[in-house]
Amino acid sequence: MADNDYSFGTRSDPPADKDNRADYRLTARARAILELESGLPEEAEFEARELVCGIRDISASGLCLSSGEPLSLDALLPARVFLGNHEEPFGLMVEVVWCRPNESGFLVGVRIIESDETAYVEWMEAVASAMAQD
Numbered sequence: 139m140a141d142n143d144y145s146f147g148t149r150s151d152p153p154a155d156k157d158n159r160a161d162y163r164l165t166a167r168a169r170a171i172l173e174l175e176s177g178l179p180e181e182a183e184f185e186a187r188e189l190v191c192g193i194r195d196i197s198a199s200g201l202c203l204s205s206g207e208p209l210s211l212d213a214l215l216p217a218r219v220f221l222g223n224h225e226e227p228f229g230l231m232v233e234v235v236w237c238r239p240n241e242s243g244f245l246v247g248v249r250i251i252e253s254d255e256t257a258y259v260e261w262m263e264a265v266a267s268a269m270a271q272d
Contacts, residue, residue, distance in 0.1 A: 168193040170203055172232070173216040191246070196221070198265045201232070203246040209234045214251065221264060228257040228264070 175187040192204040201219070209215075213234045218227040232248035239245075252258050 168196070168219065168221045170201060170220070171218045171227075172203075172209075176216075193219070193221075194245070196265060196268075198250075198262055200235070200247060200249045203248060204240075204242065205237075205244045205246045208239075208244050209237050209246050211235070211237065215248075217248075219261070222268065224264060228261045230256050230258065230261060 170191045170193055172189045172191060173186050174189050189205060189207065189209075191206075194202040194204055196202075211234055215232055215234070217230045217232045219230055220227045231251040231253050233251055234246060235249050236247040237244055250258065250261065
């Protein structure tokens with residue numbers, strides 16, 4: 139599956155009574171880079187600590203990530219999301235809403251936070267366009 143291939147749902151979707159998302163989801167092979175710690179401008183030797191995650195599925199309001207390490211609930215993290223054939227990543231702010239172990243690490247559910255300082259509107263447009271293609 140290429141980065142720009144999308145389809146509704148996933149083969150291992152949770153039962154309907156355990157799924158709290160209000161939006162439709164698209165499966166996507168994409169990646170997100172979360173900034174776990176940021177460097178201080180005056181400390182040139184201190185770099186930001188980033189975590190590269192795979193994306194299992196997307197919706198207008200959130201992402202399901204595959205992570206190599208657990209993330210703290212309620213953490214607010216800057217994210218760069220690389221999706222499909224978009225040349226530039228979407229700069230978003232996300233909130234960790236759940237995290238649970240799986241066979242290859244951790245699955246993490248994040249909610250996208252609406253903010254004027256991010257690519258929130260562009261993200262919404264990209265997801266709407268992807269859903270229209272299905």
